[in-house]
Structure formats: structure tokens, C-alpha cells
Amino acid sequence: MTSAPTKKEVRHPLSFRILHEIIMASILMLVVTGFYIHRPFVGGGGFLMTMTRGVHFFFAAILIITVVARIVAMFVGRNRDWRSFIPTGSDFKLLPKIIKYYAYIGKEPELKKKYNPLQMISYCLTFILIIFQIISGLALNYPDTFGWFNYGWFNDRIDVRMAHFVVTWLFVLFLMIHVYLTIREKFSEIKEMHLLSSSEENKQELVKE
Template sequence: MHATASSAGAPGFQRVYVWELPVRFYHWLNALCILVLTVTGFIIANPPAINTASEASFSYWFGTTRFIHFVTAYVFVFNFAFRIYWGFVGNQYADWKNFLPLRLAQFREVMSVLKVDILQSSNRPLLAVGHNALAYLTYFVMFLVFLFQVASGFAMYANMSDAWFPHLFTWMTPLFGGDAGLHFWHHLATWFFILFTLIHVYLVFYHDYVEGHGVLSSMAGGWKFLPSSALKSPDGKSWFGGAKAREADDKAGPVI
């Protein structure tokens, strides 16, 4: 799709190791946790009446469902904490500074992504080695929802537990007027993850389909396959994952 690459016959592609093993591990464990939490969460909110005419002492399936929800919540929390840690020690694509578009370059890339990929008013290729700036921003919002789910969930859980950790979040309860308000917003925020997953999966397919850089498999092996011409930018050592794409953009003139 790059003019230079395609005219010269086979494009020169380079394999770039983008997602380190801890990032991939985090991603899939996180995905599993969210799946389990969502499914058990909906069962807890509206349990099917599958048992009838039996003694309560024969069965504990609903208690078990709740137990799975709570245990998974702990796994989710520590996995999330690990990812935050990795934002400080991981490679440039995992860096925490990518997640907020505080620099002008990042903000411009957000606008470019909106034009090229979402509205498709421009067809000029965009190349982000890590995530693009809009994706990073979306993940930042998702992290905020993570924090809310953790805080509201553990605030509700605190009254069933003597452990210190859930009691760190009891300040949430008065903010929502009591447990009922917490339940409501905790339940509502679950829908964010469902909508997020729909769009996330769609966009991964979209990028792989249009760009062919192997973004779908990158979360399995860690590699993306990128045009070597675009990777050979002068400084070549920017911490910002999307910077190289932006430089390539600048050379090609402004996005329409």
C-alpha cells in the first residue's frame, strides 16, 4: 500500500517486537477475567431459577458463582496493578506516557486516526508501531472504568470480608448514597466492557484487513510486520509509539 514499497515489487517489511511477553500475558489474563466477571456478574444480577423443589442445603451453586466473581476480581486487580507497573519498566510501546495525548504530536495523531480510520475522509496510510494515539486514549478511559469497577466492587464486598484490601474502598459507599447506588453503577459500567469488546475486536480485524501488519497475531507472538521504509525515521528512537507514523505523515503532506 505504500507507493514506494509496492512499485519496487515486494515491499520490504521488518518484523518489530512490539508487545513483550508480560504485556501479552496481561492482555489475555485481563480478557479472561473480564469475560468471567461479566458472565458471573450477570448471573448474580439476575440468576436463573434452575433449582426447584430441593433443599437449600443440597446446593450452593449461587454462592459458588459469587465466589468465582470475587476471586476473579482479585486476579483482575493484581493483573491491572502489574500492567501499571509495566508501564514504567516495559518497552516504549507499553510506556504509561503514551496513554494520555498531552503532547501536540499525540493529539494530532488522534485527529488523524479519526479522519483516516473512523470517518475515512482520508485514505492516507497511518502507521503506528504500538497502538495509535486514539487507541491509547481509549485504553486510558478503559483503565478509569477498571478503577471504578474495582472501587465500587470492593466497596460492596467490604462488608463480607475482614481483609484490609476491600476496606480501602468503603469511602465509595457514601458517594453513591448506599449499596444500592453502587450496585446500579457497577452493573451499568459492565456494559462499557461489552461495548468496548465489540469495538475492540472489530477494529483489530479492521486494521489487519486493511493494513496487513499482523496486528491480530501481534498479541499472540508480540511481532508486527511493518514497512521498513516507514521505520527508518531519522531519530529512530522516540519513546512515543506513534511518532514514526506521524513523521511519515508529515513527509507526505497534511491529512485531508
């Protein structure tokens, strides 16, 4: 007797992959322009600084729109995948095995979701940090409107600027680790997420969550 064919679904729908590309490009541009605004590393006078700030604000707006769209897509539509981002008790129980696997002292555990617990935690923290960067960036440019943030959560704008700068470095660290682990695990996932794979390659077995 032959077994019934396994139902498959697209692991990363095209809309999610496009949003991923836009978010990644926006963060990279914000990091580069943000470092220049913090401490100019190329001469060019006031014109270059003005242009850099304009580019920074443009990609900040793009990031805000894209992140809002991705968060909405997590909960709305046939491709909603919020369960793959928010860890549950069973996910946390699996966390030690995942850490052992990444430390090369254990086997890769079987996963029932799109992401493993460590990925879930890191992606949730990434969204939180993005929201923080958006608010702190707006607070630096509109201090009167965001006085509750500059002088409520922090002592002054100098502290906000330093926090904004530190979180930028956290993004750099996250991107380095993210790229390394992606290459280490499955190089094909780079093709998948960067719109280089076919629809058939971008499928996984459907798992009920």
C-alpha cells in the same frame, strides 16, 4: 550506497501479551458471572449462586494483580511503554485525522507511537474503569470498610450497584468495538496479541518518542 538496516523492537513483548490474555479472560469471566449475580439466568439455587460469586471474586483478585503488574510494567523495565498510553498535545492534534480515517472519509495518518490517539484515550479510560470496578466491587462486599465510597461518592449501595452494572455494559461495548476495529485494521494483530505469531512477526520499526 546501501542504507543502514532499520533497528526493530518487539511491538508487544511476550510478558505484555500474557498479561493482555489474563486481563481479557478475567474481564470476560467477571462480565458473565457479574450478570448472573445481578440477575440469575440459569436455575441452580443457592449453590450455583455461591459458586458463581466465588468464581467472580477469584477472577476479580486475578484482575487486580494483573492490572497492577501491567501498570508497573508501563513505567519500569526496558519494555516500559507509558508514552504509548498517555496522549500528548501532538497526539490530540492528530485525533481529527484518526476519526476521519475510522469514518472512511480520510486516509490513515502516519503514527510515531505504538497506538493512535483514539486508542490511547480508550485504553486510559479502560484502566480507569477497571479501577472503578475494583473499588465499587469491594465497596459492595465490604460496605463498612468502604463507607466513604458508598455514602461519600454515592448516596447508598443501590447507586453503587447500578454504577457497577452500567460500567459492566461499557466493558461489553468496548470489547465489541475493540474486536471489530482489530479485525478491520489488521487481522494479524489478533494472532500477535493472542500468542499465535512468531517473534519475528511481532516486530515493528523502532520509533524514538
